[in-house]
Amino acid sequence: DAGVIQSPRHEVTEMGQEVTLRCKPISGHDYLFWYRQTMMRGLELLIYFNNNVPIDDSGMPEDRFSAKMPNASFSTLKIQPSEPRDSAVYFCASSLARSEAFFGQGTRLTVV
């Protein structure tokens, strides 16, 4: 398996634009997590899914953020409109229940 695949690896966008981050989890995993990492706030869990259903989105900072998982092999995290304070590295991870999570390489987002 190729592991968790995220795209793009880097994204630079202007304030106010829509940004979509993509994630392909490891085949067979039934949990998918989205995290955001910044120097100031560390690693924050934004939302996670079980069997494509969102279980806990309490970490989503505000309504500008949304996440979907239309099928077991694909998830998106969308920010609309984007703001400079959204600049961070966004990680996707997948796992089986009570097992270790496997992380993607991350998407480094810069909003100017």
Place this chain on the structure above:
Amino acid sequence: GNSVTQMEGPVTLSEEAFLTINCTYTATGYPSLFWYVQYPGEGLQLLLKATKADDKGSNKGFEATYRKETTSFHLEKGSVQVSDSAVYFCALSGGATNKLIFGTGTLLAVQP
């Protein structure tokens, strides 16, 4: 809710020194415990794990023992190398939600 607390960094050591990074947790039930490592510019990688009390996880010379009586999972290594320089995260998963929660991370810098 569940939470993880780990020691503040940075931790600066000389090569071949002994390493301890403290981690304590709060959780209902019997969570699984993990240590992840993040090298500069990369995603998180699983270093070791333990799934029940008194289990010892080990990998690459690192060890951690699941201590339910003290709710701890301290990371140790007998002799660190420059290549161990990275950020180390303690994490837990389990309970009713399987939510994967991370500590704030501890930066380790090993000097030659």
